Amino acid sequence: MTTQELLKKAKAAKTALSNYTVADIDRALTAMADALVADCDAILTENAADIEASKGVISDVMIDRLSLSPERIEGMAQGIRDVVKLPSPVGKVLNRVERPGGLVIEKTSVALGVVAIIYESRPNVTSDAAALALKSGNVCVLRCGKEAHRSAAAIVKALQKGLTSAGLPEDFVLLVEDTTRQSANELMTADGYVDLLIPRGGPGLINACVKNAIVPCIQTGTGICHIYVDSSADPDMALNIIENAKTSRPSVCNAEEVLVVARDIAPSFLPRLKERLVDDRSENPVELRLDPEAQKIIDGTPAGENDFDTEFLDYILAVKIVADVDEAIAHINRHSTGHSEAIVTSDTTSAEKFTRGIDSSSVYVNASTRFTDGGEFGLGCEMGISTQKLHARGPMGLEELNTYKYIIRGNGNIR
Amino acid sequence: MTTQELLKKAKAAKTALSNYTVADIDRALTAMADALVADCDAILTENAADIEASKGVISDVMIDRLSLSPERIEGMAQGIRDVVKLPSPVGKVLNRVERPGGLVIEKTSVALGVVAIIYESRPNVTSDAAALALKSGNVCVLRCGKEAHRSAAAIVKALQKGLTSAGLPEDFVLLVEDTTRQSANELMTADGYVDLLIPRGGPGLINACVKNAIVPCIQTGTGICHIYVDSSADPDMALNIIENAKTSRPSVCNAEEVLVVARDIAPSFLPRLKERLVDDRSENPVELRLDPEAQKIIDGTPAGENDFDTEFLDYILAVKIVADVDEAIAHINRHSTGHSEAIVTSDTTSAEKFTRGIDSSSVYVNASTRFTDGGEFGLGCEMGISTQKLHARGPMGLEELNTYKYIIRGNGNIR
16 A cells, blocks of 8 residues: 555544544443553564674664564553553533623544654554544544564454454544655645644654655654752752753763853762763763863763764763853753753742743753653653644653644624 | 745745844834835835736636825835834743853743745735734744735835835845746745745645745635524523624634534424525525435525535534534544634533533634634734644744744853
């Protein structure tokens, strides 16, 4: 099936989907979870073929991400069952006004329609994304990287079996067959067919979407996250937060990449930072990349031209010294990707300035940036973390996969 | 000043603006209204020059739209004063959760930052858009069509006088000097400078934005609005609604362009429709463009190939006959621009099917499509009507000119 044919199927399916109830969808999701487990062997066979083909082509870390096991498949099924338990946003009345003349206007949450996701080599995204899209009333079009395509095809086949066994059309979850760049471009330009495109991948994919997408698109994921240590900060609290934000899981988008320190406390704080992140760590010491002023206080790598604009995703931390919270805000707004930033301070004026002035999805006072996550924010799930401002910002849950429409009921009202 | 220089000014201004209170902004808006009235003569002089230059170049209707008078300027000032009275969305806590560990997460409404508006020849849009953008905490970049540019420059000069007299920087409202296509393209591609672009104009401008814009953009305005008369409809109610939707103001985007009629009642309903819209109207009779089936019942113009995909903005109505509400929904979803559609029915099942199945911003049961308007929906104002699904759908008020960010307060919390 060509991508164009698949998109036509998806468009036809979205009208059909609007006629199913929340109970129908929950029943189908449960059947999909069961079908995943039932198809475990078939999925593992295809996954083994994907892994075999990828050996020597992608890194061991990527191969690990690609690898499935009976436990991982059971985990994917459990993920779907968890989604069943979440409340559906579809049909929720967000606002209701009664106008003079008796017109009743209800702003009502409704599915977007067709949600397309372009992702790379993690097979579990296939079932996660399908479950979240379907639970929020959307037809799901998946476009997987070629390394994971056989696994994804086996997973989608199982999910479709679940759909049909529950009496719903299999077209509610569709996998694009073509894994070349052409199919990604076809999705980006599928005006009138794709209601929302979510690219989940590296900066190359995200930038290609920003530049080329004609369909509505949400940028996700890139996080150059900053922590600013104010002159009034409790240094112990600051060290705990920095160590957590930098080292608890450096490969994720909410990890800290840049530390900004107020000049007043830098002479006392930076030696303690080096002790904590470098000297005291027998495993994975952090490489500090220091601006010229910080270099005068502690030893470390001199920061290069791009070190304040890089998502390291590694045990590396760029360090910059500033005069005060205003200079910190200016630096962060210039270099941040708009994901998550934190201030450590005991001064409410600095905290207020920071939360007002920082132009990012999630702004923390005295807490680690690592909390930016759908689960941690109480959304129950996460389709990705938006770093843009329109529609969804920060972690995207089910509500963010809906739009609204106004439903207006009258009795012959004219204007 | 080049457009690039202006965009840099706007970006610098948005951080400054985040430090002003709602009271500061309201005071500035009041001063801007006063300054408009005080500068009335200067504005009228520039407006006269615009009109003189446009004679013979644009239509009389367009010249009328372009023309200002002391009364119209007073009306513009009153428009700003009305915006002062509206509640500001900035800082509103949309959701608050307290997490285990004491982390408090507040989803907070905040300004988008820099809002750019590309519009055509109505000078009043200059002050309306500036007031709405500023009230919602945004720096406003205006790019006006060349026919109205001298008028817009005089209006912006007055608004800037108002800003400075209230102690705020004049850079919160900026007018692009260049009126060629280049400046529109510069705004569409001003990644990192423009947080939201709103094109207000004809389909050419809107399509150029959809195709070329890299910055976040909201499509507004085009309305191919449908009314479906169900077989169970009260024919008198249907005629009242259709006459209102088609003829009360045919040049606006929420006017009806296409009538869809259930086959069952077409033989009795269409003759009455012709009587009401054609025969009984001594002024501005409506031209009916009929599909083959309707032609067998009443006289009228045979509908051409594009008549079901045209925003006539005139006393013209395309008429199509369908089997039932399902066929009506399918036809409308294929041909609509997603603006406003109505069903006239006395059957709750048909009404429910229609409100679920129609994929448009505003879906009416037994009321005229003409109500789709910020004022009528109780928003108090309107920046435009979005026909897209992301972020804002339908009439856009102050809330739709905001995004949100999460402000998270902890006490040293780590994950």
